[in-house]
Amino acid sequence: MTQILHEFDAVIVGGGAVGGIQALELVNLGYRVAMVEQNMPCMASSNPERVVALSYGSRCYLEGLGVWHDIAKQGTGAIRFIEVREPNNHGEMHMLASEKGVDALGYVVELSHVVAAVDAALKDKITMFCPAKVTQVHRDDDTAHISMQYQGQPQELHAKLLIAADGTHSQMRRMAGIGTHGWDHNRFGLVASIRCERGHADTAYECFRQSGPLACLPLADGRFSIVWALAPQEAMRMLDMPERMFLKRLQRAVDEAVLPRSGWMLEVSKRACFPLELRIAQSYTASRMVLIGNAAHTLHPVAGQGLNLGLRDVATLSQILRHQPADMGADILLQAYAEQRRLDVLAVAGFTESILAAFGQDFLPLKCLRRQALDGMQSLTPLRALLMEHAAGLSQVGKA
Ligand SMILES: Cc1cc2nc3c(=O)[nH]c(=O)nc-3n(C[C@H](O)[C@H](O)[C@H](O)COP(=O)(O)OP(=O)(O)OC[C@H]3O[C@@H](n4cnc5c(N)ncnc54)[C@H](O)[C@@H]3O)c2cc1C
16 A cells, blocks of 8 residues: 655644643744544543643743633633641641732643633644554664554655654653653542532632642532542542542542631532553653653652653653754754753652652651651741742743
8 A cells, every 4th residue: 555655843642731842832933743643532631520720930930922812711710729738647738829919829731621722723724643643763874754543545645743642651762762760650530520509719729638738629610629649559449439428428539628718518520540650761852853741751749740651751842943953953953952851850750759758658757757747848938939939930931
């Protein structure tokens, strides 16, 4: 069968939120872009319970790209207060958006709304191959060759740069022989939306339990979106549990301070589970190829940083490519990208893992220390301000 050949500046494999936003940046810079996506619609983003908290910095970045308005139109929950609590240990810390002079510390959005807004902005601006299956990748000195099956035919794409945005188990990363550091957390994140008697009052709660954290994020329609880290067997049990029993268990798991404000939990949506793992690529680049988003780094969602970090990958790569270099896949540019991203990724991954380690121990002296640490942070204004800056992504405004 004859092969059809297409030439582009960049080919992006993976049409999730990160791949889509990268495509938008590149077409705005004048590049010819193709996207290869295996699922229709994108699997990772089509689940209505997949919700993410975007930092204030990410919102500013998406506003600059002209897609925030469309995302916000679908509804965003504003996080104006954050309460960090450890049930049964009485430690707590609060953060208020007004203290930082911002409207909200973050925004809770459905991932599918982000992808839909980006798809609309990309309409007729890129060449989309979906559903398509990459069968082979060959990278020589000046071109990346991607072979794929599309509409029942073998096709070949040539590009100066191959961008891997194909998620945690990236096929592109594997084909390039790039390994990962990290581990499986042996936990699933159970996600669902919960309707309570009195709503959420724009408050996000992070409850640290010994078995894992439980986050309650405020949604646009007054419900909470929860991410509950559970051991695999427990997660499977909770997935199928009758609604009333599930809500009873959840009410017991949140901190006692939550219910008097939210009221009883009345209704739970469809539930879904996602494996939680830490995966950091050993290298963010190979010849003529870069990794972005979850293909480069997958984090535990406890600090809600995965997509925020992916957006900063996109912003960095786009900044490096903004002057239309003669060869957008030149090694020197890719190395600059890798160097600029390494520290941010390691810092966020380190922060995320240390929270999990600190709250994962039931050792009594450590529990006392944690309570003091949370209470101490509450009164230590500069440290709390720094944490708030981190949560809101304020130091990243302009960089994503
Ligand atoms: C429970 C949970 C809660 C989270 N909460 C937050 C949060 O509050 N804030 C936050 O910032 N982050 C959060 N995250 C992380 C965030 O969801 C991810 O970091 C982000 O969605 C990753 O986007 P991505 O585009 O890199 O990858 P993905 O969304 O995985 O997209 C990858 C795309 O590539 C496609 N693909 C895969 N393989 C191939 C292939 N071989 N060929 C072609 N296409 C392919 C897939 O179909 C998919 O469309 C959370 C994650 C979880 C699991």
